[in-house]
Amino acid sequence: MKDIKRVSPVKLKSNPLKTEKRDNWDIVMEYAGEGGGPYLVDLSHKPRLDLQNADVGAITPFGMTIPDSPGKCILQDGLLINRMNGTQASIYNLGYNLAGQEDVMMPDETGYTDVTESTICVAIIGKNIFSICEKLTALDFMSPEYVAPFLFQGPFSHVPCQIVTLSKAGDDSGIILTCSRGYGRDMIHSILDAGDEFNLKPAGENRFSDWISHL
């Protein structure tokens, strides 16, 4: 059994200082040389669900109300629900296995599909992150029309992505990005390459936990 492990599609070349094993994932809690931000954190192990229903707005996953219009999101106790379109929402359990958070299991109702394996999931947090983003996408994160949290579904480094902006507050800014798992290698390379001039470094889950707990 010890040989069985789950491998993240995100490979970060930094040296892990602290790791944890959860549900067969080797999760890096801290990397060497994380620097002062911005940070790139692999969250691909965080459970993610797809929910589809003709009347999706009437469903209350885990007791939460799905936002009423596409592009809107709700973050509550580490659970992020993103309204994608008229019949679909995505659910990210960002609090999964965080201290003080209860793990969320697959709901019994129909309409849910576990899509954790379908995508990579990374957080880009800290200062200058939108300067990094504008090197990779034409999506307008800084438009005053969008108030965090909000969802963009569009190209990032030419690849279709779901990007949730959780904060636009200067040095505490942060986004969660998911895209097809297959693009993991090249997406991470392009993000780190774009972020190089801003000193973007890989960081462990602890950075993300600290950050999200302050939102």
Added chain:
Amino acid sequence: MMNRLNHLPTLKIDTAQKISYTYKGKSYYGVKGDTIASAMFANGVRIFGRSLKYHRPRGLYSLDGECSNTCMQVDGIPNVRCENTLLESGMVIEEQNVKGSAENDMMSFMDKLDWMMPAGFYYDVMHKPAKLWPVAMKQIRKAAGLGKISPDFKMPGKYDEVFLNTDVCIIGGGPAGMMAALSSAEKGLRVILMESRPWLGGFFEYRSAEYKDGQSLHDRATELAALVRAQENIRLFTHTACVGTYNNNLVTGFQIGKKSDVFDQRYVEIRAKSVVAAAGCIERPLLFDNNERPGVMQIACALRMAKTYGQLPGNKAVFSIGHDLGLEAAIELHDLGLTIECVADIREDGQDAVLLKQIAQRKIPLLKGWVAAKAFGRKKVKKVRLSSIDKMMRKTLECDLVVASAGVTPVTGHITVALGTLKYDNHTGCFLPDQMPENMFAAGRVLGLNDAMSIEASGTLAGLKASAACGLGSLEEIEKAAKIVEMLPGPVRGTKLVTAPVKGRKSFICFDEDATIKNIKQALAKGFDVPELIKRFTATGLGPGQGGIPGHNLPLYVAKCQTLPDVSIRPTNVRPPLVPTLISTYAGTNHTMFKTTAMDEMQRKDGGIFRNIGVWQRARYFSEDYACKKEIENVRNNVGMLDGSTLGKFRLHGPDALKALQRVYVSDMSKVKEGRIKYSAMCNDDGCVIDDGVVVKLGENDYYFTTSTGRAGQTIEWIRYHTRYDRWDFSLVNLTDSMGVINLSGPNARKVLEKIVDIDISNEAFGFSDYREFKIADTIPVRAMRLGFVGELSYELHVPASYMQSVWLMLKEAGKPFNIQNFGVEAQNVLRMEKCHIILGQESEQRTNLLDVGLGFLWNRSKSEAKTVGAVALAQAEHDQTRLKLVGFKTENNSRAPRDGALIVDQKVRGYVCTARDSFALNEAVGMALVDADLSKIGTRLEIYEDECGDDRIYGTVVKMPFYDPEGKRMKM
């Protein structure tokens, strides 16, 4: 090296910081802030290159790269615009398009042969006799052209890209642009300001003339620039040329990086809500004989050489101008030490009285109604002949500098490429904006304005209009700003003169293409009466200067020649890039974005040779033997593993899931049984087969199906499209990346698999076409299918992607006693071809229907035709004997397999080879081909034509399919 003027506040150089460079193998020095051209000029270089056709000497002219005069090879990169490129330490600069040197070019005799090359000579002369053309073309190409580049040249440097969003984008960082930026920024809008020069200030920046109350224009520019920099909501992009404007206010450009930047150049793409076009004016070149001889330059070029780069552009100058800027420049340059022999002003009257007085005070001779007619000097200007406009008087003066300009002309490319229109303005003699594109506003000198206050006020007005277009601002304040503009001086009267009174054999209207006004006359004489046609016939404006030099002179000259009552003719269309740049800049960072499977790294370690296949990178071979003999034989005789993760995988669930399946699949999908696999296909409305795959039932109203790799990206859209009016309640989830796939194939596959699973996988318990779900080690959920794509006992294991490596390693470990091996996509291709299992896209093309490829058995005719996509068309095509049919063939005389795509021919093309390979299992070459129906009969001889095979043909015979294990025993074992 020339001593620089180093006391001027307008200087952009630091003479204390020397920069070394190499020119023609020798070391020279420039100073910090120099462009390549200004540094070379300081070192005495006057001839920078030779012209395209005639190899005429060329020198500084506009200082803004409006022509190819100073294009040189820098660090191996040809056609670098040296007037715009800042000097960097260690640069290696070479002349281009010369035989010998720019100073002594052995090809300069071409200048005497202009009579042999009238306008359109390559159309007139070279097509008869036709045999001459290939020979002549080679010689012309040798003699002409600008820089040369090797096909394998690797572009040095770092290139980046940035995609920006803003409310207002302002093109031009002169006074109008800065005022527009400030007025929009004050509304709280996000503003981007682009300026092609490395600094702000534009028309004010290099001038010492008074702005107001004793403040110089230069100081005013500095003041405005400081205000702009202080605004947090203005993003400033200096050294950023705009190269295009498009619908919906998309603006593109490129930025030259500073030393501190991480890029040398970067592509800039801006999405704005509104745009202000404030790119100012360039000078309209004065047409006279030898008007491009080194030593002839435009007013701003001469003035900026002194004021920006601290160099007097010559020793003794004659001015031939048509604008007050010329008078102002003469005064300033005189005061800096330039001897001015004479100022010839095209205008008889209308000059600024203050400037006239200052000219008189300096005792500079002024000739009103005079113009330069001819410059003399073989390589550089030595004297110039002036003529009164009525040709009655002539005068020749010795000089080494002719400052020449017919007037100014607005930079309107940004407006016209966005489909704005221009109109000739009789007062200014310029083409001014007429209809502006939606939410684009012009400001400053683009509107013909010249007065400093008017320029600024127009900028403010444009900024307010742009803000209003973003939803901020009031009509009242716009009206108020408009009134201020109205009260200030409007556009000044411009000169109408296009050309000096000369015949024009050596009066160049386009420097880049060596086009003269004589060439234009020749084109007109041949009936080309529209500038767009003349442009193409004479190549005027087709060079790297992007039409900057001939842009507005061409339509004016054509109008003059045609004696039109008004100038209804318009300038020719300009197109992006408005300013030339490197293809590398457009490529940007060019990140490679391919998908990889969870097994990518491990397969590479195992020697996998990868190829890009669609959006994926896949292991195609596992050795340098691209025939894959060992891989194939291992699967046929032992056991192999293939990573099939790229297969499309979907979950379809919900109350109406079955209806959706019935709609898109040709088979009766109600017959999908739990625990069994159903193979079927999808067609388009024409009955053409677009996809195939298997469907399994996971539970009530819950299905899992696969598609081909190439089709996965379109499947959800396809099903949604074909059910869009039905209001069916079903959900579709793309699980392509979620599930990895391992194809375990070969006679020993079962022996390997049974080592790692706990269920009975005997043929009786888990037979062919069965589907099972189980867990490996009570942990890893697996969806397993008994399939036989490669024609052997096979298990297709669908595994959560994150567990793929674990399962792969387990199988490898379990397969060790059997010497299990990887096999790649090419081996799979041969294996399935031997079995005649088709791959859509390989054994089909756009017009191939389900019946053509022999999959008609999948089509369930009892389903209502109207409800199955493609069924109606299939019914119509069913008895059509004119369609291509898929056949199997073997080659004759044990000859090699033809290449994929080779044609089946007799007297005409009768089909083509889809896939053919030398089969190791069969020990002969076999393949599949789509052929005309009458060639599909068993035993028919096929004549196969390959590219460049000449008279040699490969012959084959149509045989029964499949070639290998026709009874299918091996995959069912």
